[in-house]
Amino acid sequence: MNRNRWLSLLSPLVLLGLWELAVQIGWINRIFLPPPSEVFHTLSELIATGQIFRDTGISLLRVGLGFLLGGIPAIVVGLFMGVSPVVRALVQPLAAAIYPIPKIALLPLIIVTLGLGETSKIATIAVSVFFLVVLNVAASVLQVDPRYFEVARSFGARRRDLFWTVALPGSLPGIMNSIKLGMGFALTLIVGVEFVGADSGIGWLIWQAYELYAIDRMIAGLVVVALVGWLITVGLDELEYVLVPWQASSVRIKERRVREHVRIWWTTIRPWSYTAAMIPVLLGASIAAYDGAINWWLLLLTMIGSVAIQLGTNLINEYYDDRKGIDKVQVFGIGGAIQRGELAAWQVLLAGLLAFAVGSGIGLYLVSVTGPFIFWLGVFSVATGFFYTAGPFALAYVGLGELAVFIFMGPVIVIGSYYVQAETITLPVVLASLPVGFLVAAILHANNLRDLDIDRQFGKRTLATLLGRSGANIEYYVLVGGTYVSLIVTVALGVMPWLTLITLVTLPAAVRLMRIVAVETEPHALQPVLRQTAKLHMRFGSLLIFGWVAAWLMGSFGYI
Amino acid sequence: MEPKIRIDNIQVVYPGRGRTGPVEAVGGVSLDVADGELVCVVGPSGCGKTTLLRVLADLEQPTSGQITLRRDNPARPLKATVFQGGGIFPWMTVEQNVAYGLQLQGVSPAQRIATARHWIGEIGLERFAHAYPTQLSGGMQQRVGLARAFAFDAEVLLMDEPFGALDAQTRLLLQQTLLQQWERSSKTVMFVTHSIEEALTLGDRVCVMSARPGRLLHEVQVPFARPRDAVALRTDARFSALFAEIWGVLRTEVDRARADEVGA
Missing domain, CATH: 1.10.3720.10 (MetI-like)
Structure with a gap:
C-alpha cells in the first residue's frame, strides 16, 4: 500500500475522531448529532x-x-x-x-x-x-x-x-x-x-x-x-x-494486480481450514440454544473471533515453517508463499499478529459481557495457537499437534461458545464436543500421514513419524473410529438428543477413508484422504449441529 | 488466360455536401491482375487507392465501371481483406479473431481452432493465443489481422495499407512474414501502400496512381527473383534505380495533391 492510500484511509478516520470529540466535549449537541x-x-x-x-x-x-x-x-x-x-x-x-x-x-x-x-x-x-x-x-x-x-x-x-x-x-x-x-x-x-x-x-x-x-x-x-x-x-x-x-484500462491492470495479491493471501490463509474453526462455535451455540439461551449478536462475535484466532494461527504457522526451513515447495503442503517470494516474512507475521489482536479484542469484549472464564480460555487458545509452531517447544514438532488440535478445536471452542451464550458449563457440553475433537485431530493426522516420509527425512517430529507407518495407520483408525464411538456412547447416555444420530450417514465415507489409509503409502495417493477427512469433518459437524438445532426447534414447538 | 482480377474503367464520385461540389475520388481506373500475382498500388495520400480497394472488397459501390473477380474453387472463399491497423475485434481473443472467418463459414469449432492455432504459430504469437487485443502491441495486432486473412484461405487477398501505422523495424519484420507466407501460397494479392520501398519489396508489379481524381499513371515490373529477402533487396542497385523512377513520377503528383489541399 502506498502512502496516498494510507492518507485516503486516514482522512475519514480523523473526521470520525473529530466528530466524536466535538460531541464528547459538548461543542455539538448530541441530541442533534x-x-x-x-x-x-x-x-x-x-x-x-x-x-x-x-x-x-x-x-x-x-x-x-x-x-x-x-x-x-x-x-x-x-x-x-x-x-x-x-x-x-x-x-x-x-x-x-x-x-x-x-x-x-x-x-x-x-x-x-x-x-x-x-x-x-x-x-x-x-x-x-x-x-x-x-x-x-x-x-x-x-x-x-x-x-x-x-x-x-x-x-x-x-x-x-x-x-x-x-x-x-x-x-x-x-x-x-x-x-x-x-x-x-x-x-x-x-x-x-x-x-x-x-x-x-x-x-x-x-x-x-x-x-x-x-x-x-x-x-x-x-x-x-x-x-x-x-x-x-x-x-x-x-x-x-x-x-x-x-x-483493459490501466485501472484493469491495477485491478489484476490487486486480484493476484488477493489470490496469494487467500491461499496463504488456508480458507478451507475455517470450517474447522466455525463448526465447534456453531455446535456450542446450538447446544446453548437447545438449553434455552441464544444471542445472535454474541454468536456472530464469537464466530468472527474464532475465525480470527484460526487465521492468526495459520499465518504464524506459515511464518515459523519458513523460519525453521520446512520446505513447503517440495511437499504437497499448501501455502509456501514466503518461500516462493510472493510475500515477505514480516508481512505474514504482522498479519498474523493483527488477526490475533482482532481475536483478542473480541475476546476481551466477550469477557466484559460474560466474565473471566472466557478470559482464561482465550489466553489458553492464543497460547496454543502461538506455540503450535513457534518457540523452542513447538507443539507441532514434538508430536503433540494432534492433542493440541483435539483439545483446542474440539472441547475448548465448543465450551467457550456455549459459555458465551449460557454463562455456565455443563458436563454434557464437554462430552458432546468429543466427536468433533476426534475428527479435527484426524484432519491434522491425515496431513502428517501423507507427509510421513518427507517429515522423517527433514527431522520434523510428528506423532506419525514417532509411531511409524503401521502405528500411524492405527492412530488414524482410532481418531476416526473414536468420533463415532463417542457419538453413540453420548447419545446412549442420554447426553445428546437422538436426532444427532443423523451424523451416522457419514459412516460409509469414514470407512472408505480408513480403507485407503490401510493400503496406501504414497503422498499423492494420500492427498485425497486429507481433503476427504476435512470434508468429513465439515459434513459430520454440520449434521451434528443440524441434529441439535432440530431437537431445539422441535422442543420449542412442543413435539418432544 | 483470363485475369484473376479485372478492373474495368472504375470511377467513384462522392456526392457533394453543401457548398462543396461532388468529389471524384477514383477517375476511371483499369487494371488486370493475373492469377497468383502480387500487385502493389502506390500513390499520394488521398489519391483514391483505398477507395479502389474498398470497391474490390464490396464495401463501396463504384459510380461507373465494372469489377470481375474470377472464382476458381467454389469451395474456398473468394476474397479476404486485411485492414489498416489490423481491424481485429477487441472483444475476441487472438484465437477467436483468427478463427473468425472460419466461424462465419460454419467450420466446426475443433477444426477452426486447429487452423487458428496453426496460423497463430506461423506469426509467432502462441503465447498470446488467449490474450485480448488490448494486451498486444500495434505490430502484434497487425500480425493477428494477417493470420485471420490467411486462416480464411481466400483466393484473393486485399490489403489496405496494413503496415502503414507501424514503426520501421516492425514493418520490415512483417513484410518478411508476409513474403514468406505469400510465396508458399498461390494467392492473388492487391496491396495498397504509400511507401515506394514497401511496394518494391513485396510486389511483382507496382502501379503508380495520380493525385485526386486517382488514375493509373505508370507501371513498373519488379525484376527481383523469389523468394525475396526484405533486407537484402535494399542493397540491390536496381532497387534504388526503380525507387528513383517511381519517385520521379510520384513527385509531381505529391506536389499537385499538396497544391490541391492548399487551394481547397
Missing part, C-alpha cells in the same frame, strides 16, 4: 435484533425485482433500437420524452393505479430503470465503431452474424455501464419510495427514525444504505470483469 460511538451502538442493536437484515432484505428484494422487470426488457428493446433504424424511429421519441421526468414524480400516479402495496413500489423502480437503461443501451450500440461492421461483412457476415459477433459484444461495455447507472438509480429511488406509504424497508427505517427524532437510528440507516450501495458496486464490477474481460 449523536457521536459515532452511539451510532455504532444503535447499529449493533439493530443487528442483534435482526431488524436491519429484515429491512435491508426487503429493500433489496424490491430493488432486485424492479430492476429485473425494467432492466431486462430495456436491454432487449435498446439492442433492437441500436440495430434497427425502424425500431429506433418508433421508440426513441417516446423514450426521450419520458426519460427526463423525475420518476419519483410518477409515484402518486402509480399508487393510484396499482395501490399502496408491493406492486407499486416494484413498478416505480421498473419504470425508472427501463427508460434510463433503454436509451443508454441504444446509444452504446450506435457507438460501436462502424469499421468493425465492415470487417465482419468482408468475411461474409450476414445480418444475424453482425448482431451476435459485432453489435452485441461491441456494445457490452456500454450495456454494463447502463446496468451500473440503472442500479444506482434504483437504489436512490427505493429509499424515496419507502419514505411514502411503506411499513418496511431501509427507507422506512430512516423515515420512522425521523418521525421519532432518533437521529442515531437515521445515521445508522444511512450507513447501511452506503454499505449496501458499495457492496452492489463491487458486485457489479466483478460481473463486468466476467462479462467484459477485454476492457
